[in-house]
Structures are given as structure tokens and as C-alpha cells.
Amino acid sequence: MSVAGGARQAKAEAAHISKWYGDLEVLHDVSLEVHQREFLCLLGPSGCGKTTLLRILDGLIRADEGTITLDGEVVTSPPAKAAMVFQQFGLFPWKTVSQNVAFPMTLARVARASIEEKVRWAVDLVGLKGFEDAFPANLSGGMRQRVGIARALALGPDLLLMDEPFASVDAYTRELLQGELLSIWERFRQTVVFVTHSIDEAITLADRIVVMKTKPGEVYHTFDVPIERPRTVTTVRQHPEYEPLRETIWDDMLAGSGRKA
DSSP states (O other): OOOTTSOOOEEEEEEEEEEEETTEEEEEEEEEEEETTOEEEEEOOTTSSHHHHHHHHTTSSOOSEEEEEETTEEOSSOOTTEEEEOTTOOOOTTSOHHHHHHHHHHHTTOOHHHHHHHHHHHHHHTTOTTOTTOOGGGSOHHHHHHHHHHHHHHTOOSEEEEESTTTTSOHHHHHHHHHHHHHHHHHHOOEEEEEESOHHHHHHHOSEEEEEETTTBEEEEEEEOOOOSSOOHHHHHHSTTHHHHHHHHHHHHHHHTTOOO
16 A cells, blocks of 8 residues: 655645534545656545545645645645646636636736637647537536636646546546546646546546545545556556455445445
8 A cells, every 4th residue: 555666756745634614524634745747546435525635735725734735835825836627617607618718827817829829729638629619508518527627737737636527427428538538647747636436437547546534534545556557448447456456445445434345
């Protein structure tokens, strides 16, 4: 369960993070490092604090105890070098695909010519060329999530934070999006923290998987994924390490939630 490859440079770090909502402790003394250019999955059942931890990493909410650092600097508000992809798409229904992708850059007062170039690049990257003028209501769930991914990638973030981005689409589209994300990550190797409750998804995407336990949310165990890259969804599922790792993580999640098989 230890990290493979010895010491590695930390891109982001959570140190002794605790968070309460009223009398409910959601996170308790959570510490973890996210390595440079690593794809890390936070895995656990609903209610274990995965999304809360991700939002604390992004500076959207404050921890009650502990600190978050990005490239050695303490995070107290959303950093310019990080971008978030949300589960529920987070698109403006009255804006087109291009306008939704451009919106964060418009807020940051990026030059118009640069915005237009980055929007074209990001929309093409996620396979939505030809849909630039479409509105979210005219897109499928998978296409809407591609817009959310394009919006984040257009910012050129050093750290990409993804909160169960494929949970709202059907199983077929989910696997398609996993494959597309694998291809995009292979090209750019950004540091990614990806929240999921799916063991299969975590093994498919991650270099390391952090399993969280509930009541309150804590880091339970960390697993390296010993499956070589580049990957596809099919090659991962056919890999000899896949089933043994899945079974081990499943048992671990059950133990962490206080349940038995």
C-alpha cells in the first residue's frame, strides 16, 4: 500500500485537515500528498468527505483545522493554477458551448483573441467541434460534461480537480468519457485529483487510489495501481492485476465503512 517509486515532488498537500458542519465532523485529520503529474483518485462511499476535501483543496471552502498548499504556497482562495470540473456540469443554460468554455477566462479578463483561440482548441480537444453554438439543453449528458472538461482545460491549469464528473451519465457514456480522459491525460500529464465512488473507474484512471473511511472521513489506505500506461478501458479490465486489486480495494472499503461482505 505504500507509494511506488520512492520520494516524489509534491504538487499539492493537505496537512491535518479537519472540517465540521455544525456538530458533525465531516473530515478528521486528513493528510495526503498529490505528486507532480500524478493522477490520484479519492475513493469512498457517499458521506466520507471526498467532495468536501476536493473543495478545500480548491480553496472553495475553508478547513476548520489544517492547511492546504499548492506548489508550497498556502491556499486560502481558489488558485489561478487550479480548475474544477463538477458532477452536475455547472453550465449556464443561456450560454452556448463556446460561451460556457470562455466564461472563466472572461472573468479573468484574458485578452479576447486568446480566449477565442483557447476555446477553439479546448472544444476540438473534447470532440465538440461543430457544436460551438449549441446550448446545453440541446446536448446529451456526455456532451455537457465534455463542455465542463473543456472549460477547465482551456484555463491551462497545473492542477485539475474533478468531482465525480461522470456520475450523472449512463454506463456506456461513462466508459467513453473515461477513455477520452485517459487519452487527454496522456497528452498533457497534468496533476489530477479525481473523486469517485467507483472502484472500476478509480483503477482505470489512477496512478494511486486513496480510500477514505466514513464517520468521520479519514484516509484509510492508499493503493498504487500497477497497470502500465498508456491505458484504455479494455486493457485495464483485461490486465492480470485488475481483479485482485479490485477485490482488495472492495474489502478495504467495506472495512472502512464498518460493513461486512
